[in-house]
Amino acid sequence: DVKVTQSSRYLVKRTGEKVFLECVQDMDHENMFWYRQDPGLGLRLIYFSYDVKMKEKGDIPEGYSVSREKKERFSLILESASTNQTSMYLCASSLTRQPAEEQYFGPGTRLTVT
Amino acid sequence: LAKTTQPISMDSYEGQEVNITCSHNNIATNDYITWYQQFPSQGPRFIIQGYKTKVTNEVASLFIPADRKSSTLSLPRVSLSDTAVYYCLVGDQGTGGFKTIFGAGTRLFVKA
Numbered sequence: 347d348v349k350v351t352q353s354s355r356y357l358v359k360r361t362g363e364k365v366f367l368e369c370v371q372d373m374d375h376e377n378m379f380w381y382r383q384d385p386g387l388g389l390r391l392i393y394f395s396y397d398v399k400m401k402e403k404g405d406i407p408e409g410y411s412v413s414r415e416k417k418e419r420f421s422l423i424l425e426s427a428s429t430n431q432t433s434m435y436l437c438a439s440s441l442t443r444q445p446a447e448e449q450y451f452g453p454g455t456r457l458t459v460t
Numbered sequence: 461l462a463k464t465t466q467p468i469s470m471d472s473y474e475g476q477e478v479n480i481t482c483s484h485n486n487i488a489t490n491d492y493i494t495w496y497q498q499f500p501s502q503g504p505r506f507i508i509q510g511y512k513t514k515v516t517n518e519v520a521s522l523f524i525p526a527d528r529k530s531s532t533l534s535l536p537r538v539s540l541s542d543t544a545v546y547y548c549l550v551g552d553q554g555t556g557g558f559k560t561i562f563g564a565g566t567r568l569f570v571k572a
Contacts, residue, residue, distance in 0.1 A: 350503070381562070388547065389504070389562035436503050446492030446551035451503025 349373070350452035352437050358458045365424040367455050369437030378420035379438040379449065380404075380412060382431075389436065395420055396443050427459045464548045469567040478535045480566050482548030485529050493524060493531045494549040498565070504547060508533070535568075543570045 353368035371378065377396050381389040381404075391404030393412040401412050409431060413421045420439075424431055435455045440447040465483040472478045484493070492511050496504035508515055510522040510531070521534040535542055545565040 386564060388564040391562075438503070446494055446509060448494070448506040448509070449496075449504075451505065454501070454503055 350437055350439055350450050352435075352452040352455050354455050355453060356456050356458075358460065359424075359427050360460055361428060363424075363427050363459075365427050365457065365459075367422040367424075367435055367437075367457070369420045369422070369439075369452055370418055371420075371439040371450070372418065373439070373441070373450075374417065375439035375441050375450075376417075376443060377440045377447070378414065379440075380410075380420065380422045381436045381438065382406070383434040383436055383454070392422065427457075429459050431457065432459045433457060463561055464550055464563040466546075466548050466563055466566045468564065469569065471569050471571065472538055473571050474539055475537050478538050478542070478568060478570075480533045480535075480546055480548075480568070481530055482533070482563075483530045484548070484550045487528050487550055490551075492551045493522065493528075494551065495520070495522065495533045496547040496549060496562075498545045498547065504562075507546075538568075538570045540570050540572060542568065544568060 350371045359365050379394040380392045383389050390406050392410050393401055393404050395401045395414040398417050411423045437452040438449040440449045492509055494509040495507045497507050498504040508517055508520050508522045510524050512524050515522045523532045545567050547562050547565040
């Protein structure tokens with residue numbers, strides 16, 4: 347089974363802090379994704395990566411950056427956390443670059459910025 | 461970009477068949493339609509995918525009419541454990557890469 351793990355289930359940070367969310371997948375998948383999920387808005391794509399050191403902006407990249415130095419690891423960075431970034435963050439991976447390829451999701455990180 | 465529209469919520473009773481319809485009027489020729497299920501405190505998981513006509517697996521069926529502007533997820537004989545949010549997703553090949561559009565989903569509540 348594909349396993350996608352995220353570094354924390356719950357995280358509380360202060361406004362202005364730099365925040366790192368880590369995601370690791372163990373199935374040699376090419377693509378990795380970061381989403382945020384807010385009530386009534388569903389999942390919104392922040393960034394995705396289809397290869398090491400490659401990244402593409404999603405729908406809501408403002409205030410975020412990403413890093414993919416190794417194929418299995420995709421990090422989401424909040425350079426200066428703000429209260430409007432309080433959300434559930436979900437990482438996912440998929441095998442190939444096909445748009446319809448099944449995505450495997452991690453359990454999520456619930457981030458609270460105070 | 462192909463966006464989707466689904467009902468916000470649905471209620472059902474155990475043992476009933478549930479049909480959730482998704483509209484995707486500007487679906488592109490190469491797009492596939494995929495459905496995901498999400499339980500509380502978990503990430504979404506893949507249920508079923510199709511391109512046209514009907515697809516069936518051990519969990520659900522997916523009906524897609526000829527014009528592909530909508531699709532219907534059918535869950536046979538639901539149980540309490542099918543209470544979840546269901547997302548309709550249309551694979552999209554955007555300029556310079558690809559993007560996956562998740563809508564707000566349909567919250568299904570199954571009652572005893």
